[in-house]
Amino acid sequence: MSLQTQAVEILTGVLQLSEPAAKKMGANTPLLGAIPEFDSMAVISVITALEDRFGIVIEDDEIDASVFETLGSLVAFLERKLA
Amino acid sequence: MQLWQWVKQLGLLNSGLYLANRLAQKLALDASINKYYFAAQAVNRQPLLPENKGRRLRVVEWPQQGHPHPCPRPAQVIADRYQQGAVCLAAYKDDEFTGCLWFVTTAYQEDEVRCRYVLPPAAVWDFDVYVDAKYRLSPVFLKLWDAASSRLLADGFAWSLSRISAFNALSLSSHKRMGAKVLGWAVFIRLRSVQFTVASVPPFLHGSFSENAFPVFRLQLPDFKNHSRKQ
Numbered sequence: 001m002s003l004q005t006q007a008v009e010i011l012t013g014v015l016q017l018s019e020p021a022a023k024k025m026g027a028n029t030p031l032l033g034a035i036p037e038f039d040s041m042a043v044i045s046v047i048t049a050l051e052d053r054f055g056i057v058i059e060d061d062e063i064d065a066s067v068f069e070t071l072g073s074l075v076a077f078l079e080r081k082l083a
Numbered sequence: 084m085q086l087w088q089w090v091k092q093l094g095l096l097n098s099g100l101y102l103a104n105r106l107a108q109k110l111a112l113d114a115s116i117n118k119y120y121f122a123a124q125a126v127n128r129q130p131l132l133p134e135n136k137g138r139r140l141r142v143v144e145w146p147q148q149g150h151p152h153p154c155p156r157p158a159q160v161i162a163d164r165y166q167q168g169a170v171c172l173a174a175y176k177d178d179e180f181t182g183c184l185w186f187v188t189t190a191y192q193e194d195e196v197r198c199r200y201v202l203p204p205a206a207v208w209d210f211d212v213y214v215d216a217k218y219r220l221s222p223v224f225l226k227l228w229d230a231a232s233s234r235l236l237a238d239g240f241a242w243s244l245s246r247i248s249a250f251n252a253l254s255l256s257s258h259k260r261m262g263a264k265v266l267g268w269a270v271f272i273r274l275r276s277v278q279f280t281v282a283s284v285p286p287f288l289h290g291s292f293s294e295n296a297f298p299v300f301r302l303q304l305p306d307f308k309n310h311s312r313k314q
Contacts, residue, residue, distance in 0.1 A: 036092065039257045040224045048133050060137060060221055
């Protein structure tokens, strides 16, 4: 399963997105500001879910708005973390 | 966000009120329209922030005599809050101010419109939860909320009430996701010193013609026996 598919799976689960919305998601899909459910609490939940899924530790300082700008930017962040 | 999405989130009536308020401001009329939802949020008994997050954050109660106050509000507004017996919890990352929240017990005089909230026992009124833009995605909000919850529980409070602007769909949905229950709403229409209030809770209707007259909302907690918190 690709990193992007796994990221979509996590976002869908945490943010309780509908299946059609999840299927439409691509690298350029905006996240912050575009998904109403994506607030600071949701960010923490997504980060925790990513840590659990990939066995990584994401420090508070590593997260800024650019990471969650689009699905592609989130995947790029994960690629860097997993490299 | 597209216009239809915005209207869908806000609702037709709220969108209309919002636009009317914007128009009044645009025309520089000394008038405003505000609509609030009153919400009750259960104080959380377990921290919402995972243990490994926000470790460099600390929350302190900002003393009344502490100057300058870190909350970015006018000095007179801050002074009025303390005059009402408000408590301010401030979050710091190392020595950097990152955000704060305020609460009062017993009653709160609104500072945006003319009204007063009288609280039921076991409830506080929280207001002006501020997080510095730089920290909006950080654990600051949850750290503040957890610290407030812990303190409120220790002091015997189980609920925190607040008002949410009906024009802020994001805030309303965030509150609902945290399990907040809407207790009612109120619309305030002001032209110069005349204010007309329509509400879903007593006193339902109120008209006032001077700065010293205002409706008093004695908010009640509904029966929460069947209310389950979303965590």
